[in-house]
Amino acid sequence: MVITEVRIKLCEENNERLLAFCSVTFDNAFVVRDLKVIEGTKGVFVAMPSRKLTDRCCRCSGKNHLRARFCNQCGTRLDDQRAMRAVDGRAKLHADIAHPIHSGARELIQAAVVEAYSKEKERSKLPGYVCTYDEFDFDDDVPMSYGGMVTEMGKTVKAHGPHSAPKGTHFHGADVPVPAAKSGRPDDFASGIV
Structure with missing residues (x-):
């Protein structure tokens, strides 16, 4: 597996820990989008794309995020302890959509993304800086039609x-x-x- 491209979209300067979003292309054939570059207590790290976990209300079967205290449909109070717990006791509120299987792959991705983030941050200080994260790989500026x-x-x-x-x-x-x-x-x- 070779990482062939990393695109970074820097976030606005604020007090949040989220520094940037990124996409990683593997072997010029497969792309994973919406990885997050986050400032942690031990430095910058990469969070994999994830989705919020949900469950259903026992009264009306309405779907709710695990952090919800009341049902979105019927207003019933929900159990605060209904989320599954990790080994360290923290509630598991998100599930990865894509993630590395072993630590070697995680380290490879983390190193490539952090390096690209540092370079993008330096590039952003130059005059005429343009973010390349949202570019599409079309030959024209117009999206391809159905006929095309x-x-x-x-x-x-x-x-x-x-x-x-x-x-x-x-x-x-x-x-x-x-x-x-x-x-x-x-x-x-x-x-x-x-």
């Missing part, structure tokens, strides 16, 4: 041949795949009749 995506997909299918497509896929024009409609006639799907 179908054309691009058709190039991929053409390169592999029409016989490598999944069963039930029909081809029109320049070997661009169109899924079959329920009636089995590909023209129904293409015209929007399903």
